[in-house]
Amino acid sequence: MLLDLFSILAIGIGAFFFLAGTVGLLRFPDSLTRLHALTKADNLGLGLVALGLLPRAETPLSALKLIVIWALVLLSGASTAQLIGRALRRGRK
Amino acid sequence: MSLLPVLDISLALLIVAIAAWTIAARDLFAAVVGYVAYGLLLAFVWIRLYAPDVALTEAAIGSGVTGVLLITAGKRLGALKSAAPDAPPGLALKLAALVLAALVAGALGAAILMLSDPPASLAPEAAAAADGPGAGLGNAITAVLMSYRSFDTMLEKVVLILAVIGVWSVGSDAAWGSAPAPLRRPRPYAAMVFLAQMLAPIGVLIGIHIFWTGANAPGGAFQGGALLAAMWMVVMMARLAEPPRIDAQWLRLALVAGPAVFLVVGLAGEVTAGSFFAYPASFAKPIILFIEAFMVLSIAAALPMLVAGPPSGRSGQ
Numbered sequence: 001m002l003l004d005l006f007s008i009l010a011i012g013i014g015a016f017f018f019l020a021g022t023v024g025l026l027r028f029p030d031s032l033t034r035l036h037a038l039t040k041a042d043n044l045g046l047g048l049v050a051l052g053l054l055p056r057a058e059t060p061l062s063a064l065k066l067i068v069i070w071a072l073v074l075l076s077g078a079s080t081a082q083l084i085g086r087a088l089r090r091g092r093k
Numbered sequence: 094m095s096l097l098p099v100l101d102i103s104l105a106l107l108i109v110a111i112a113a114w115t116i117a118a119r120d121l122f123a124a125v126v127g128y129v130a131y132g133l134l135l136a137f138v139w140i141r142l143y144a145p146d147v148a149l150t151e152a153a154i155g156s157g158v159t160g161v162l163l164i165t166a167g168k169r170l171g172a173l174k175s176a177a178p179d180a181p182p183g184l185a186l187k188l189a190a191l192v193l194a195a196l197v198a199g200a201l202g203a204a205i206l207m208l209s210d211p212p213a214s215l216a217p218e219a220a221a222a223a224d225g226p227g228a229g230l231g232n233a234i235t236a237v238l239m240s241y242r243s244f245d246t247m248l249e250k251v252v253l254i255l256a257v258i259g260v261w262s263v264g265s266d267a268a269w270g271s272a273p274a275p276l277r278r279p280r281p282y283a284a285m286v287f288l289a290q291m292l293a294p295i296g297v298l299i300g301i302h303i304f305w306t307g308a309n310a311p312g313g314a315f316q317g318g319a320l321l322a323a324m325w326m327v328v329m330m331a332r333l334a335e336p337p338r339i340d341a342q343w344l345r346l347a348l349v350a351g352p353a354v355f356l357v358v359g360l361a362g363e364v365t366a367g368s369f370f371a372y373p374a375s376f377a378k379p380i381i382l383f384i385e386a387f388m389v390l391s392i393a394a395a396l397p398m399l400v401a402g403p404p405s406g407r408s409g410q
Contacts, residue, residue: 072292072295075288075291075292076288076292079284079285079287079288080288082282082284083282083284083285083288086282086284
């Protein structure tokens with residue numbers, strides 16, 4: 001019961017971050033700020049959704065997989081944000 | 094009305110919208126990004142149709158590798174365009190394209206409308222085969238791919254090799270045997286190098302895992318091989334490794350290994366199990382995994398070679 005409440009809360013907050021990130025992506029004025037909104041949604045939103053799903057994992061291995069998925073998205077999200085940001089700065093000069 | 098059908102219908106509508114947007118997009122890069130998003134959403138559709146194997150393939154090949162391929166091709170087209178002024182297509186050409194598109198669309202529509210009811214299906218036969226000589230595999234999809242339609246699966250890899258030969262043939266005569274041009278600028282960004290160093294070892298591990306687990310769970314040779322191919326591409330983009338010379342012995346062996354081993358084992362089936370591409374029942378699983386291991390190698394070698402493009406005249410490693 002308590003775990004269910006935890007899951008609902010964490011996934012709910014995660015979904016809110018995705019929503020906020022999407023609004024930012026659609027509404028922010030330039031590419032760098034849009035990138036900022038997007039990466040926050042990915043990192044925090046997905047992290048919270050994964051956290052909320054942890055108690056529902058059937059085996060410790062599938063729980064570990066959830067964490068690995070989050071870590072991989074963190075890695076690729078952070079790196080591609082850097083790459084896009086760098087490319088944008090180069091394009092402006 | 095429950096929530097799930099609503100989500101399914103929205104997914105379908107979203108896909109149609111993105112497909113239309115991809116066709117309508119004027120900018121080449123934007124169209125490619127639309128196509129990648131289209132592929133990823135299609136993977137969701139396959140998940141909803143309870144076909145995780147197809148979803149994995151669609152995400153890895155249809156969206157990932159094809160996306161890289163199209164972006165690279167788009168870049169080269171851009172370079173060509175600035176060199177040669179192109180004449181806009183004439184009215185006759187536009188009309189011909191219109192007629193051809195209408196014919197293809199009409200034929201597809203007619204084929205779907207005229208399907209017999211119930212539609213002809215090989216599914217029962219394939220399901221029976223999955224319990225037959227390929228038995229011992231927990232994943233019926235792999236069993237069907239490797240024992241019911243083994244010849245098709247082998248020929249798919251041959252097509253990949255033909256495509257690589259086609260790409261190589263586009264290079265100039267003088268460049269034959271040399272290495273394709275590097276995938277990126279001379280000095281890659283530090284973030285790209287970091288990503289390649291962190292991601293490649295993990296990605297290789299996951300690729301091998303997806304191949305290995307494909308015997309019993311969703312996964313398989315194509316999905317695992319595509320992941321390994323992607324890791325090689327990431328490493329090449331970070332300039333941690335250069336594209337190999339196309340006359341390198343190891344590269345050519347890796348390219349033909351999959352279909353060659355498949356064919357040899359298939360011929361051996363004539364002796365050991367009584368027919369072409371049949372496996373002795375007691376050994377089916379190890380034999381199938383053995384063939385698949387070489388197919389993973391071929392796929393992992395072929396896809397990056399398609400992206401790397403024709404030989405450029407560089408001496409390579």
